[in-house]
Amino acid sequence: MTARILRGTETSALIRDELRDRVTALREHGIVPALGVVLVGEDPASVSYVTAKAKGAAEVGIDEETIRLPAAASELEVLQVVRRLNADPRFHGILVQLPLPGHIKSERIIEATSPEKDVDAFHPINVGRLLRGEPCPLPCTPHGVVQMLVRNGYDPGGRHVVICGRSNLVGKPLAAMLIQKRPGANATVTLCHTGTRNLAAITRQADILVAAMGRPRAITADMVSSGTVVIDVGVNRIPDAAAPKGFRLVGDCNFEALKETVEAITPVPGGVGPMTVTMLLLNVVEAAERVLAARGEERKTA
Numbered sequence: 001m002t003a004r005i006l007r008g009t010e011t012s013a014l015i016r017d018e019l020r021d022r023v024t025a026l027r028e029h030g031i032v033p034a035l036g037v038v039l040v041g042e043d044p045a046s047v048s049y050v051t052a053k054a055k056g057a058a059e060v061g062i063d064e065e066t067i068r069l070p071a072a073a074s075e076l077e078v079l080q081v082v083r084r085l086n087a088d089p090r091f092h093g094i095l096v097q098l099p100l101p102g103h104i105k106s107e108r109i110i111e112a113t114s115p116e117k118d119v120d121a122f123h124p125i126n127v128g129r130l131l132r133g134e135p136c137p138l139p140c141t142p143h144g145v146v147q148m149l150v151r152n153g154y155d156p157g158g159r160h161v162v163i164c165g166r167s168n169l170v171g172k173p174l175a176a177m178l179i180q181k182r183p184g185a186n187a188t189v190t191l192c193h194t195g196t197r198n199l200a201a202i203t204r205q206a207d208i209l210v211a212a213m214g215r216p217r218a219i220t221a222d223m224v225s226s227g228t229v230v231i232d233v234g235v236n237r238i239p240d241a242a243a244p245k246g247f248r249l250v251g252d253c254n255f256e257a258l259k260e261t262v263e264a265i266t267p268v269p270g271g272v273g274p275m276t277v278t279m280l281l282l283n284v285v286e287a288a289e290r291v292l293a294a295r296g297e298e299r300k301t302a
């Protein structure tokens with residue numbers, strides 16, 4: 001059997017269409033959703049992520065402004081920019097592109113960002129709200145994974161989801177989302193890591209398998225069952241002399257082998273990656289919608 005290929009580019013395009021309509025509705029109420037991006041230094045990967053975010057924002061009608069600081073900028077200078085964006089009502093979302101240069105503590109910058117404008121959902125207050133099942137911005141990559149599943153007809157409710165990787169960026173927040181007692185979640189979750197014994201015995205039990213390890217092609221065909229839906233979050237560079245840049249991108253799964261075995265699988269690139277940017281745009285739109293709703297509440301009480 002050949003697996004169904006779940007393309008993030010397609011699912012993402014559908015969601016961006018919906019976002020465009022929501023942005024139009026906000027603009028009709030005089031609110032232009034805006035994202036402030038802080039880029040420190042000129043790391044090529046960070047520059048390319050910021051470019052993709054700016055392009056995505058423009059595509060759905062979100063205003064975007066990138067504030068560029070030199071790699072030598074002090075922590076205080078970065079904090080001052082974040083505080084200025086916090087205080088500026090024009091911006092609904094703030095994103096500080098990580099990683100930051102080594103002399104700047106990312107935690108301090110994240111904690112200085114207003115939780116209401118924290119569109120990456122990294123602020124400890126939002127992490128706590130997520131775990132408690134309270135309303136909060138959802139972290140972009142885990143939310144992208146959930147949307148890929150739900151929008152392609154694979155509701156995680158009642159399923160055994162095995163997540164390989166327990167990072168604060170992907171594995172842990174994804175587990176926190178999927179264990180909630182609500183539609184689009186309500187799964188039984190197993191979280192695996194390097195301390196997990198006999199990983200293959202666990203991954204073979206998965207109805208849904210999420211690979212987020214940063215290990216090229218670590219999930220092999222003998223580690224999955226035929227009915228499994230596989231979401232590959234991994235993005236790894238491997239040398240390829242035939243490629244123009246001398247490398248190409250592969251996921252954490254052996255895609256070619258797994259696609260002959262499993263029910264469905266996401267490719268790399270073109271799988272979870274585009275969804276991550278789209279979920280960021282969604283968080284900006286939702287932050288702007290909260291401002292509109294608060295305005296309505298103010299009018300009611302005036």
Ligand code: NAP
Nearest residue numbers: 141165166167170193194212213214233234235272273276
């Ligand atoms: P990370 O911080 O390095 O975490 C990797 C996790 O995988 C750790 O929990 C580690 O376990 C676990 N792990 C590593 N090797 C393992 C193995 N052989 N067996 C079981 N568990 C193993 O990585 P991350 O930031 O979560 O990113 C993971 C991958 O996703 C990377 O390739 C990254 O580039 C990609 N990514 C993609 C997107 C996107 O938008 N598509 C977004 C974010 C990340 P320990 O905790 O025990 O060390």
